[in-house]
Amino acid sequence: MKTGNQSFGTDFLLVGLFQYGRTNSLLFVVIATLFTVALTGNIMLIHLLRLDTRLHTPMYFLLSQLSIIDLMYISTTVPKMVVNFLSQSKTITFMGCEIQTYVFLALGGTEALLLGFMSYDRYVAICHPLHYPVLMSKNICCLMVACAWASSSVSAFIHILHVFQLPFCRSRLINHFFCEVPALLSWW
Secondary structure: OOOOOOOOOOEEEEOOOOOOOOHHHHHHHHHHHHHHHHHHHHHHHHHHHHHOHHHOOHHHHHHHHHHHHHHHHHHHHHHHHHHHHHOOOOEEEHHHHHHHHHHHHHHHHHHHHHHHHHHHHHHHHHHOOOOHHHHOOHHHHHHHHHHHHHHHHHHHHHHHHHHOOOOOOOOOEEOOOOOOHHHHHOOO
């Protein structure tokens, strides 16, 4: 008897935002515009934080990491959504769904940890201002960011190993515009 996922190599059908007929054109224009604005804004923010040496502090370094995460978030989901708007095929491959889910989970975990580190940074700055240079040195800040990325990547990998070992035998419709764990498990 075979174990694991017997449906490797088959596609999922993403139906989340693509079932409205005439409004698809309007949705495409709105999403493409917002995508461009978000890309431009985050790239400008990262570039400005790198240029101004007065902003080379732990809080702004963490803020630049959040901008990088936002760039990756929208680059993970929106291009596939735009392709689905422009084509008649609304499918995503099994491997594509795995990769998209992994990246989305890893980015979500990293973002949560970075927001926690930002709150710790503000706590140290307000409650222990004389110890701030020691408690939030450049090395400690880089270590915190590296730990956030690494631990979130490992956590996402474990989730992906678990979820994609399940047999996807029933309907391959995903009532969402991208692959994510709750959308995959809702019909399992």
